[in-house]
Amino acid sequence: MHHSLSMPETTLNARITYDDPLWFKDAVLYELHVRSFQDSDGDGIGDFRGLIERLGYLADLGVNILWLLPFYPSPLKDDGYDISNFTDIHPSYGTLDDFRKFLEEAHRRRLYVLTELVLNHTSDQHPWFQQARASRDNPLRNYYVWSDDREKYPGARIIFTDTEASNWAWDPISKQYYWHRFFSHQPDLNYDNPEVLEEIWRVMKFWLDLGVDAFRLDAVPYLIERAGTNCENLPETHAVLRTLRSRLERSYPGRFLLAEANQWPTDVRAYFGDGNECHVAFHFPLMPRIFMSVRLEDRKPIVEIMERTPAIPENCQWATFLRNHDELTLEMVTDVERDYLYDEYANDRMMRLNVGIRRRLSPLLENDRRRVELLNGILLSFPGSPVIYYGDEIGMGDNVYLGDRNGVRTPMQWSGGWNAGFSTADPEKLCMPIVSNAVYGYQAVNVESQRRSLHSLLSWTTRIIRIRKSTRVFSRGTLEFLKPQNHHVLAYVRQYRRDIVLAVNNLSSCAQAVELDLSQFHGLIPIEMFGGNPFPRIDQRPYLLTLGPYQFFWFRLRQI
Amino acid sequence: MGDLLFKSLTETMSRLSDMVASFLPRLIAMAIIIIAGAIVAWILKVVVRRILRLIKFDQLSETTGFTRLLTQSALPSPADLLARFVFWVAWFAFLLLGLNALGIEALNNEIGRFFDVLPQIFVAILILFVGVVIANFFGRATLLGAVNANAPSPRLLSSMVRFVIIALAVTMALERIGLGQGVVLMAFSIAFGAVMFGLALAFGLGGRDAARRLLEKRFLEDKKKDDDEGISQL
Amino acid sequence: MDSIVSDEFLRQITAIGQVDVLVSVPTADNRHTIEHAVNAVQIGLAKYFPRERTALMNVDAQSRDGTPEIVREAAVRDFQSYLAPTPLRSSPIITASCHPSLGQAGALRLTLTAADLLRAKACAIVSPDVASLTPEWIDALLRPIYREGLDQLTPIYQRHRFAGLLVRNILAPVVGAVYGYEIEEPAPDEISFSGVLACHLLAQDVWQESFMRSGALMWLTTTALAGNFRVGQSFLGPKVFAARHFSPSLAETMQSAVGALFKSMEEHQAFWRQRTSSQAVPLFGFPVDVEIGSAHLNRKKMFEMFRSGANAISSILAEILSSPTLDAVLQAANTADDHCYFSDELWTKVVYEFAASYHRGVMNRDHLLQALIPVYRGRISSYLWENRGAHLEELRKRREVLHLEFERMKPYLIEKWFGET
Structure with missing residues (x-):
């Protein structure tokens, strides 16, 4: 079945409904921060009312799912991942009524909403923890993990190596250590206590009843601790996920869970279970390898990681991304690869954080439009549901001089006007300074100016998303690598039912000639998907293509 | 009487003057031909010498051992020699042409015969030359090959090869000018065995490397182990 | 237009595009050793x-023993275990x-072509015949070129x-004196060079010459010297030939190596005529003085x-030789002892006179080189006699x-060389 490119966008989006239980497989996600997106009341902080104003923009961009970073009441020591109340909205962002209104408006535009479910830990300001630490015999004491011995679970690594020295923190009130895998102000919940699970399910129900379509399960590998293990990916953790999944399935069919597990694909595979745990999981190791491949000008890293990626159940999907709100994590690469990536992408030590690089897509690629397009081309033609990080569609820059990961969380640049159109407040009052240098600043990079040009990055991104969604072959098709002699060229065939797409990417900064063995498709005519021009018919001989620097082609192979 | 005498005298004189008048132009023609021939031959010589220098004929012949043959015979350089040769042949041809212009019947026949044989003489000289050069070359190759392979009596071997090839060349040259066909045949049949031997040797030395290896294997089985070949020279 | 670059070769080059470092392994029936080398x-790398x-x-x-197939299959399975x-x-x-008739020159020319087309910064040639080839050789051969900017090693x-x-007795001393650079192995099996030198060499009009068949690396060394390229030497460690190594006869070696040397001298005469002194070249690596192996040489024979x-x-x-030199040689040969004394001075004269005679073309050049062999044997027997108990230090x-x-x-x-005959 072939889909015409000119099919109206609304009908394309309409195809994704709960009627198709696998609707999430065809999604394009857009990750945004309410705080940094749009301020409606002039207090310098983005809010839900502002976000509602910008839903038209997001619908035009063609994304399906809005992934909102945490917007719950929080002391904001970890960008909202330290939640002090699971069932409310942070006052800076609006009220629950604002949120309801937002959900309604988003759904009206066929935009679905994915929120954060931080189930591993709470803020130390959360009432649960306040009660638990009050005394050792408090009924909520068992909601958290306590120990007198700070050497317990020595197998567990420390994740935030730059700030934390131990996974245990001393509680001076109850005079015991509490367990935390992340910051010390984020005590881990104790999932060995069935009460905790029930509490979390109540939280989920709260949001599902409001109309939230999906959850991102933050830090799932770390739910359970066991002596003698590294306290990651334990069977008990999977049991928790299976319980939540089955309840979700029963009461809210069509909604889905997205697992955040920064692990090797073979380990992440377990979070899909037999199709009875998470619906979607991030593919972490692919991302650094895409960056590595384009710097090495060699397809090897990408091909290797994809060949090491196990098959997943039919009703599951990978989520892929180039950049997100965290640092470009380098945990899933070898030492040699990490050193290489550091040297090539983060020469300045300021750019490094923990085991990663805190930079946005455009600065990572030296503002090279060709490479930005190439990487997006690879991402959008690969298996999995792609995630676009807000601002990357216009090539926004970052500010590495802001602490932690805030450098990639600066306000969205809407226009060249006052505060980049983000807020009417005084610039000094903004929650985060707007990037204002000559290259990436809001006067050079903003939505308004890019909307005017058909050839801007924004217009291009809109177009490629539309092409991606014109066929299910990208979201559901098989992946088969072609291995031409020219290893600068990454070429693969995606196939779904009778739809065949050939993607050819030149990873190198030089023009390349490549001969592809397409004999299995002989007789078919390649139609270039951006322009729609037919190319010479495929025959038994090697198919010769020439590609300019960082150029890529998508061909639909048609039997005409 | 006086009249008669005068008449016969004048007749004789006029006949003589007629004869002289008819012979003199031929003589002059001959002289002109010979002189022009000399000039043409000289120009030819210069041109040939130039060309040979241009193509570095001397160096070419050096490598074949031809020069050495000449230096041994106290002859000038091969290019010079060839140029001189061309001069003399050309001039001689003009000389004969000039004689021919005299129109003397008997002489003309002899000249014609000479021109018939001339190419054969040429070829014979050439064969002899090439034969000597080849004989020298293979004689030396045999000597060096045998010495380096530590073969017995290298000088004898070398002389044999040289003799056989020269003998072959001489018989071929004689046969070319048609002298002593019988002798040639006899000499050839006598020398046949020797010639075949020489050819075999020459052929073997043509594929020097193979032959040398063969020789070394044949004569120096033990040498391989404990001689200078036992260790890499490089 | 005839091209040495075949379509298939070009296709492979096209596929690779550009490299920083290229290593070439020329083979001819090396089935037993090629996998180790690769x-x-x-x-x-x-x-x-x-x-x-x-x-x-x-x-x-x-090769008819399937060497290229082994190369194509050769892959290191587990790099970690090799550190x-x-x-x-x-x-x-x-x-x-x-x-095969092109010999060394064929492989060298294709390697240089590849280095040129791939814009390699450094290129090395290693022989599969050497059993003691280790990964460290790659470092020793290439790093000074790639990092230190040398042109030849x-x-x-x-x-x-x-x-x-x-x-020791002809090549190194002649190169040292004539070209003015102290090179220990001017005709090696392994060599490395920069991309710039590769282009320079490729442009030389010598590829049809017969001496290139087996003297190509000798020519390469001297051409780099004559072109004023930056040359150096690198310690590789022990060199032990593989068991099946075919070592060519003395006559072949003489013809190729010394032939290439004399020929190179002819090519570069304008260069070396001017040079008056000799200089050392930069050394890389860690020298170890250990004698390896043993071989019995039959000096008497x-x-x-x-x-x-x-x-x-x-x-x-x-x-070939001047009469005083010839007399001295014959005198040495006809000594009553079972050994001779072939002085350094006499030997130097012999070599120089042979070189000059080669240049002047007194006879067929193959013959001339073959005529050197008996004299060389005399020199070697004298050398072995004089050094029969010498330490490495004395030898040096x-x-x-x-x-x-x-x-x-x-x-x-x-x-002798430039003078009138």
Whole structure:
């Protein structure tokens, strides 16, 4: 079945409904921060009312799912991942009524909403923890993990190596250590206590009843601790996920869970279970390898990681991304690869954080439009549901001089006007300074100016998303690598039912000639998907293509 | 009487003057031909010498051992020699042409015969030359090959090869000018065995490397182990 | 237009595009040793050039024992166990073939062509015949080129004390004196060079010459010297040939190596005529003085062959050598002892006169080189006699003395070479 490119966008989006239980497989996600997106009341902080104003923009961009970073009441020591109340909205962002209104408006535009479910830990300001630490015999004491011995679970690594020295923190009130895998102000919940699970399910129900379509399960590998293990990916953790999944399935069919597990694909595979745990999981190791491949000008890293990626159940999907709100994590690469990536992408030590690089897509690629397009081309033609990080569609820059990961969380640049159109407040009052240098600043990079040009990055991104969604072959098709002699060229065939797409990417900064063995498709005519021009018919001989620097082609192979 | 005498005298004189008048132009023609021939031959010589220098004929012949043959015979350089040769042949041809212009019947026949044989003489000289050069070359190759392979009596071997090839060349040259066909045949049949031997040797030395290896294997089985070949020279 | 670049070769080059480092392994029926060589190169590249774009190249002289197939299959399964990181990039292998009749020159020319087309910064040639080839050689050969900006690197091996007699007695001293650079192995099996030098060499009009068949690397060394390229030497460690190594006969070696040397001298006469002093070149690596292996050389037999040979070809030698030199040689040959004394001075004169006669073309050049063999045997037998109990240190000193002699006598060479006959 072939889909015409000119099919109206609304009908394309309409195809994704709960009627198709696998609707999430065809999604394009857009990750945004309410705080940094749009301020409606002039207090310098983005809010839900502002976000509602910008839903038209997001619908035009063609994304399906809005992934909102945490917007719950929080002391904001970890960008909202330290939640002090699971069932409310942070006052800076609006009220629950604002949120309801937002959900309604988003759904009206066929935009679905994915929120954060931080189930591993709470803020130390959360009432649960306040009660638990009050005394050792408090009924909520068992909601958290306590120990007198700070050497317990020595197998567990420390994740935030730059700030934390131990996974245990001393509680001076109850005079015991509490367990935390992340910051010390984020005590881990104790999932060995069935009460905790029930509490979390109540939280989920709260949001599902409001109309939230999906959850991102933050830090799932770390739910359970066991002596003698590294306290990651334990069977008990999977049991928790299976319980939540089955309840979700029963009461809210069509909604889905997205697992955040920064692990090797073979380990992440377990979070899909037999199709009875998470619906979607991030593919972490692919991302650094895409960056590595384009710097090495060699397809090897990408091909290797994809060949090491196990098959997943039919009703599951990978989520892929180039950049997100965290640092470009380098945990899933070898030492040699990490050193290489550091040297090539983060020469300045300021750019490094923990085991990663805190930079946005455009600065990572030296503002090279060709490479930005190439990487997006690879991402959008690969298996999995792609995630676009807000601002990357216009090539926004970052500010590495802001602490932690805030450098990639600066306000969205809407226009060249006052505060980049983000807020009417005084610039000094903004929650985060707007990037204002000559290259990436809001006067050079903003939505308004890019909307005017058909050839801007924004217009291009809109177009490629539309092409991606014109066929299910990208979201559901098989992946088969072609291995031409020219290893600068990454070429693969995606196939779904009778739809065949050939993607050819030149990873190198030089023009390349490549001969592809397409004999299995002989007789078919390649139609270039951006322009729609037919190319010479495929025959038994090697198919010769020439590609300019960082150029890529998508061909639909048609039997005409 | 006086009249008669005068008449016969004048007749004789006029006949003589007629004869002289008819012979003199031929003589002059001959002289002109010979002189022009000399000039043409000289120009030819210069041109040939130039060309040979241009193509570095001397160096070419050096490598074949031809020069050495000449230096041994106290002859000038091969290019010079060839140029001189061309001069003399050309001039001689003009000389004969000039004689021919005299129109003397008997002489003309002899000249014609000479021109018939001339190419054969040429070829014979050439064969002899090439034969000597080849004989020298293979004689030396045999000597060096045998010495380096530590073969017995290298000088004898070398002389044999040289003799056989020269003998072959001489018989071929004689046969070319048609002298002593019988002798040639006899000499050839006598020398046949020797010639075949020489050819075999020459052929073997043509594929020097193979032959040398063969020789070394044949004569120096033990040498391989404990001689200078036992260790890499490089 | 005839091209040495076949379509298939070009296709492989096109696919690779550009490399930083290229290593070429020329083969001819090396089934038994090729896998070791290729793996050593692959590990060396992974270990010492982990980030660079690298390629391995095999130029095969139409082996009939399946050598190219082994090269194509050769892959290191587990780099970790060799203390090397898994390569970041694909590791392409270029396979090319050349006609066996082209010899060394065929492989060298294709390697240079590949280096040129791939814009390699550094390129090395290693021989599959050497059993002691290790990944470290790749580092030793390529790093000074790639990082230090040298243009050519010749190796220094640890070998048996009497290995490389031809090198010690003719090639090295002549190169030292004539070209003015002290190079220990001017005709090596392994060599490395920069991309710039590769282009320079490729442009030379020598590829049809017969001496290139087996003297190509000798020519390469001298051409780099004559072109004022930055040259250096690198310690590689022990050099042990594989068991099945076919070592060519003395006559072949003489013809190729010394032939290439004399021919090169002819090509570069304008260069070396001006040079008056000799200079050392930069050394890389860690030298170790250990004698390896043992070989019995039959000195007496060598002397006998000198005696009979020199007398037998005295008429030929008379055309090559001046009469005082010839007399001295024959006198040495006809000594009453069972050994001779062949002085450094006499030997220097012999070599220089042979070189000059080669240049002047007194006879067929193959013959001339063959005529050198009996005299060389005399020199070697004398050398072995004099050094029969010498330590490595004494050998080195003697080598220096010989080099000085060649240098001192250079005016004699110039006189003979350029003087009128």
